[in-house]
Amino acid sequence: MPDSTSPSSPPTPVPAPSPSHARRSDATRAAILDSARERFAADGYERATIRAIARDAKIDPSMVMRYFGSKEGLFAAAVAVDIRLPDLGTLPRQEVGRVLVAHFLDQWEGNEVLTALLRVGAGSQAGAERMQGVFRDQVMPVARRVCPDPEQTATRAALTAAQLLGLALTRYVLRLPPAVALPREEIVAWLGPTVQRYLTAPHP
Amino acid sequence: MPDSTSPSSPPTPVPAPSPSHARRSDATRAAILDSARERFAADGYERATIRAIARDAKIDPSMVMRYFGSKEGLFAAAVAVDIRLPDLGTLPRQEVGRVLVAHFLDQWEGNEVLTALLRVGAGSQAGAERMQGVFRDQVMPVARRVCPDPEQTATRAALTAAQLLGLALTRYVLRLPPAVALPREEIVAWLGPTVQRYLTAPHP
DNA sequence: ACTGTTTGCCAACGCTCGTTGACCAACGTA
DNA sequence: TACGTTGGTCAACGAGCGTTGGCAAACAGT
Known part of the structure; x- marks a missing residue:
C-alpha cells in the first residue's frame, strides 16, 4: 500500500503534471x-x-x-489528511486544553475525511498504520512544543489522542446518542481540563 | 440482523436445545x-x-x-458480549474511577471479543448499533448507580465511554506505540481521576 | 481539414465470496 | 442387523468485486 500520510506522487498515467493551466478532467x-x-x-x-x-x-x-x-x-x-493543528506554543499554557478540544471539534464537524480515516484505521492493519503515521508526523511534533520534557512527550500525546479519538469514536462513528447530543461548549468544558492535565500536569 | 446484545436463541437448525447432556458437535x-x-x-x-x-x-x-x-x-x-461491569455502588465513591479503569483494562487484555466488537462497530452502521446496544443495556445501568441525578447520567456515561473506548482504540486497535507501551498502573493513575471526575464531579 | 491526444463508455476477465444441496460415514437404538 | 439421526465433506451456484483493453467521441495543434 502506498504511503498516504505524505502526499506522494500519484500513479496517474497522465504524462506531465502541468501546473500552468487546468486540465479538462x-x-x-x-x-x-x-x-x-x-x-x-x-x-x-x-x-x-x-x-x-x-x-x-x-x-x-x-x-x-x-x-x-x-x-x-x-x-x-x-484521505491525504492534514489535521492542521495550531501551534500550541504561542498561547498561555492554561488554555492549551480547551483550545485543542475546540479545534479538534471544528475539524471533525467539517471534514468527513477524518471519519473515513478513523473508520478505516479501525478496520484493518494497513489503516491502523496510516493513523500511526498521522500521529507520529502531525500530533507528536505539536505535543513536543507543549511538554518540553522529551521523556514524557509520547505518553502525554498518547493520552491526549486516546481522549480525543474516543470522543470522535463515540460521537461521529458509533454515534452513541448521549455523545451526539452533547453541545459543543459542554464538551469543551468537560474535556478541556482533561487534555490540559494530560499535557501539562505533573506526572501523577 | 439478529440482535446480538441479548443472547437470543440462535437460528441453528438443530431441532431441540437439549440442555441435559452434551452433544457430540x-x-x-x-x-x-x-x-x-x-x-x-x-x-x-x-x-x-x-x-x-x-x-x-x-x-x-x-x-x-x-x-x-x-x-x-x-x-x-x-460476539455475544457481556462486559460484566462491577457494581460500583458498593465501594467508596472516590475509588470509582480507578476501579473502573482497572476493570476495563482487565477485560480488554483477556478478551479478544471486545477488540472484534470495536473493530466491527467502527466499520459499519449495523456494528455501530450493536455497540449502542451494549452501551444502553450494560453501561447505562451501572452509571445510574454512581451518579444518581438522572438528568446527568447519560452525559457522564458518554464521557466515560469516550475516555475508555479511546484508550481501547489507541492501545488495542490502532496500536499507537506510546499507547501500547504505557504500563497498566500508569494508565490507571492517569485515567482514573479523569473517569472519577466524569462520573462524580459537579458539572463544570 | 488532418492527426494525435485526451476523456469517456462498454464489455468482459478472473477471482473470491456466501451459500446450497447432494452425498457419505459414524453412531444409537431396536 | 437394519435404520433413522447426527456430524461432516464435496462440488458447484450465482453474484459482486477490482481490474483490463478496446473503441468512440471530443478536443487541440498545425
Whole structure:
C-alpha cells in the first residue's frame, strides 16, 4: 500500500503534471474524490466499492482506475489528511486544553475525511498504520512544543489522542446518542481540563 | 440482523436445545466460535471470511452455515458480549474511577471479543448499533448507580465511554506505540481521576 | 481539414465470496 | 442387523468485486 500520510506522487498515467493551466478532467477527478470520501466515511474501505463511487460521480468505474491506479491509490488520494493543528506554543499554557478540544471539534464537524480515516484505521492493519503515521508526523511534533520534557512527550500525546479519538469514536462513528447530543461548549468544558492535565500536569 | 446484545436463541437448525447432556458437535461449535472471534478481531467483519474461519477450525465452510445460519448469525453468536461491569455502588465513591479503569483494562487484555466488537462497530452502521446496544443495556445501568441525578447520567456515561473506548482504540486497535507501551498502573493513575471526575464531579 | 491526444463508455476477465444441496460415514437404538 | 439421526465433506451456484483493453467521441495543434 502506498504511503498516504505524505502526499506522494500519484500513479496517474497522465504524462506531465502541468501546473500552468487546468486540465479538462480536473472536475471529474474532483468529483471522484468527493464521492470517494463520502463513501469511505459512510461505509468503510471494503464496503465502499469502486462501482458505487463511480456511480455517485456519474462516470464509469474504469475512469477511477485510469486516474488513481487502484482502489488503494484512490483511498490514499482521498484521505491525504492534514489535521492542521495550531501551534500550541504561542498561547498561555492554561488554555492549551480547551483550545485543542475546540479545534479538534471544528475539524471533525467539517471534514468527513477524518471519519473515513478513523473508520478505516479501525478496520484493518494497513489503516491502523496510516493513523500511526498521522500521529507520529502531525500530533507528536505539536505535543513536543507543549511538554518540553522529551521523556514524557509520547505518553502525554498518547493520552491526549486516546481522549480525543474516543470522543470522535463515540460521537461521529458509533454515534452513541448521549455523545451526539452533547453541545459543543459542554464538551469543551468537560474535556478541556482533561487534555490540559494530560499535557501539562505533573506526572501523577 | 439478529440482535446480538441479548443472547437470543440462535437460528441453528438443530431441532431441540437439549440442555441435559452434551452433544457430540459441541466441540466443533466451540472451535468455530473460537476461530471466528480471532478472525473477526484481527480482520474485521468483511475481511474475516467464512472460508478462513472454517479452515482455522479444520472443518468445511458449509458446517458454519449449518450451525449458525449465515455469516451474520455467526458474528452475532461470536460476539455475544457481556462486559460484566462491577457494581460500583458498593465501594467508596472516590475509588470509582480507578476501579473502573482497572476493570476495563482487565477485560480488554483477556478478551479478544471486545477488540472484534470495536473493530466491527467502527466499520459499519449495523456494528455501530450493536455497540449502542451494549452501551444502553450494560453501561447505562451501572452509571445510574454512581451518579444518581438522572438528568446527568447519560452525559457522564458518554464521557466515560469516550475516555475508555479511546484508550481501547489507541492501545488495542490502532496500536499507537506510546499507547501500547504505557504500563497498566500508569494508565490507571492517569485515567482514573479523569473517569472519577466524569462520573462524580459537579458539572463544570 | 488532418492527426494525435485526451476523456469517456462498454464489455468482459478472473477471482473470491456466501451459500446450497447432494452425498457419505459414524453412531444409537431396536 | 437394519435404520433413522447426527456430524461432516464435496462440488458447484450465482453474484459482486477490482481490474483490463478496446473503441468512440471530443478536443487541440498545425
